[in-house]
Amino acid sequence: MPGAPSGQWWPPVAMTPGWIDDNADAFDVLHVHFGLESFSPAELSAALDAARRAGRAVVYTVHDLDNPQLEAQGHHRALLDVIVPAADRLLTLTVPAASEIEHRWGRASTVLPHPTLLTGIPAASAAASDSLADAVRVGMHLRDLRPNIDAERAVHAAVRAVRLLGDHRAVHVDVLLNERVRDEATALRIAAAIDAPRVDLRRTPRLSDAGIEQWLRGLDVFVLPYRHGTHSGWVELCHDLGVRVAGTDVGHVGAQHPAGFSVIDLDDPLTLADAVRNTPLTRGDEREALLRTRRRERLAERDGVRAAHAALYASAIAEVSA
Template identity: 45%
Template sequence: MTHDAPIHAAPIRVASVPAGHPYVRSLLDPAEATARVVHLADPLPDPAEPARWWPPVMLDAAWLRAHADEVDLLHVHFGTESYPTEHLVAVVEALRELRLPLVYTVHDLTNPQLVDQAPHLEHLDVLIPAADELITLTDPAADEVEARWGRRPTVIAHPAIVDPGVDGGRDAELPVGTPGDAIVVGVHLRDLRPNVAGDETVRTLLAAVAALRATGAPVEARVDLNERVRDPEQAARVRELVRAAGPAATLAEHPRLDDAALERSLADLDVSVLPYRHGTHSGWVELCWDLAVPVAAPRVGHAAAQHPEVGATASFDLDDPASLAAAVIALVSPHAVDETADAHDDPARVPASRRGTEHRADLQRRHRRLRRQQRHDVAAAHLAVYERALATVAAVTA
């Protein structure tokens, strides 16, 4: 993407909320020779916890006024739940006073960190109308924003979760999982955050596996849970459900997994089941796509639209084991792909991405090549959004 006459010739200094989030870090192109965009570092809320970015310090009217000479643009991604609505109204007023543009990426039309969505909806009603530019991750989410607020965001796809490597470099080895005849269908409940329907998903998963096993299919369920969770009572119900299911189900409880351990755990699945009762988009879907692990996604939000290609994602109803069983069958069966324009030819049959197979390794390599190109495209798309936002504010204040 070229820009013949950029509105802002110097690097655009973006106050990203938060800059330290993996998604936000992935928006910069490390191969770019001249940095056109720089992210300001997150001021630490507490120096004693250098890894914690919340509550986001830059999302504050007083901070913006004190640092206005260091910022060209505010880009809000996550963390608004740290503040009441009045705080965000004050931020918007300060930006207008300081003539600084606001860009808002609508990641979440419902907030996965909250049960009561009323505060988040109030935040959307402030930020979406006020933003000089809007971004979201999928066309269906853009449709929803347009229908509700009369503004259509720019759609920019979610970039890689796993580092895709450097152009021209050797592909890094990713785990492909342990090969085996059993079809392993798993769910990672992690710490049972508010949007995770832990016991409901496990109940549906176990019933779907039982139904598939009754047909003779060698299917097993695997449930993964952090030792430290936000809802101990729900964790106890999950343990009892898995215990009662017998040898066709296993439960793994452990400390929070680091990135490498999480990738290995995911790679040992033939299908990863999302356990969400509400949500909009999913970084988990992107991680699974990087690892070429098929995903069964509940029909909430727009996660299934992130990778709608055959064999990547199938949808199910959270309270319907039959729909999950059908999704598993669709994901582990060879996929019919029409690779010819001749309607009389039979479509090609492509194997499913089963754990431990060379086909999965090949898919991972292909996905990494696509991710490297996407990294350039995502960075260029954000640069274009920033330049439009700066031009809008410059035109209003001229």
Template identity: 45%
Template sequence: MQSTATPHATARVADPTSRPIRVVSIPAAHPYVGRVSASPEIDVLDDPPVEGAPSGVWWPPVALDPSWIRDHAADADLLHIHFGTESFPPGHVTACLEAAHEVGWSVVYTVHDLEHPQLEYQAAYEAQLDELVRGADALITLTPGAAAGIREHWGRDAVVIPHPSLLSDDVTVPLVLPSAETRVGVHLKDLRPNVDAVGAVTTLIDAVERLRRRGADVVAEVRMHHAVRDPEAREAVRRLVGRSEAALLIEHERLDDLGLAIALSRLDVCLLPYRHGTHSGWLELCWDLGVSVAVPSGIGAYLEQHPDDTVSAYDLGDGASLERAVGELLEADGTSRAGSAGRGATVADRRARRVVDDAVGAAAHAELYRRVIAERAS
């Protein structure tokens, strides 16, 4: 069979050093990608429209297809894969990487998840990770712990570039009323596979009831979407909250950016309810909003995302451990209560820090892109 690589490759502009790097990002329309691509050196192509899907829906990603890549060889210099690969069967991403290399594109893969939060069974994703990690020209990840796991499993080094801000520039950080009552909350969202709803709510209620027995004025706030993936778990959560005077349940539609910022800003501590995972965008949003976070111990690299005293670990199923974690977070120097002047100052300080850190992260992406393009051209 005659290869089509030569005509595709020669159609491209030979020297990308004099213009922005043209990137096919999988996906393009994601807040994370927007932050790490916010450099004048990077030009991210729009997501191709998904047939039959509403505007703005990027999954399953149309551009992650060997034929699409060959047809658009002259339009880009590099393929950067982030999310959405679980939509495809084994072998598909290898074919995409091979097509990208045929047309002269370099390939970068950001390892966000060593365990996929949207999947209960990980075997197919683990096989796909093997394809991506072995086949990409360069790897990025978000924490040293994840980089160590990649090195141990695959013998490859990943560049560590910390998670950027996820707080939209369009969202004015909301002012909420201060309260004498301490609010410890968990948002179960739509009960995706890595959310241990029953375990997390049981642990939260136990911890809050322990704190109340010690005289603390504290309440457990549980949020959950109306539409969920696990109706049985939803009913169990409703029963758990209904039996406790220390807890309240708020069920609602999926919140927009402002609504979510308001809901999180009302909390003194936010609990992550995950049974597996690697990194958390939710944790990043809480940090942006000045909300302390309790994360499940022994899971992922959550503690490394912000290794300061506003993130603490607890053991799922152990209310006493969460009681200790909440106590530590409320007493930490970096903690600011919901609605306080200190919370406002914390948010302003962190927003200013993010401007600098996110610019550094975007520049690091551009530098990596230039390097792998040069290496492929040599």
């Protein structure tokens, strides 16, 4: 974003009436995904009015019915009450999310899967593969302790699940936490809670996309301990990389790739232990074949998603121009 410090998120200037008025000849469709939380409902309404005056179609992808960056959801829901009824077309990722949108606003949504997030399959780490060849490799990324990550309960559940598994299944849990977090006191409590020999906590700088992909590549199970939310990019990356997800029953995350998703209850560590116990180990040539097959499937799916977007844009433009 012009004028924003490097690496810092900035409110999207394209959602302001001035930018829309000045650039109406440069675009045909205003497609909105994220970044509305810095605007008031009145400001958002003014931007949508500007798009309407300019004769430009508005498409809104409803990723988040609950905003994972916020605790209180009142402001986010007020923004949804503005943009969902006003958009010319709505998209979402899952059938149950579309049903919720229909129930809340009486609007139909086009359901399209999220395309692959990978640019290619990251190389396997030989050292990690050799040292944990017979263990279920479990990962949990607590990031910067954003509001929707139930970090403390998740860590306690992981420690207790490892103890429940005992010697019945070899397991190693790798817990990542950013060096810079929103609540250092919580980070210290998390560190103190990890007292199982097969659970490790690592504080790291914020990982790049490539770093996240490389780390996920070495896992069998990824734990997704959400308090609230709707969909998750982590689920998409895990699907790309053949990693099962053990996640809380929140929003419609489990509907993104249900065959690779196990529902867990952080207050019942047996559910996480069972998810680990039932995870098949796919190693060596078998794992590489799985990733190649998954890559072909996802690239073909992306072609279909692109075509569907193009058709939806054309339909919205034609309707607005009529």
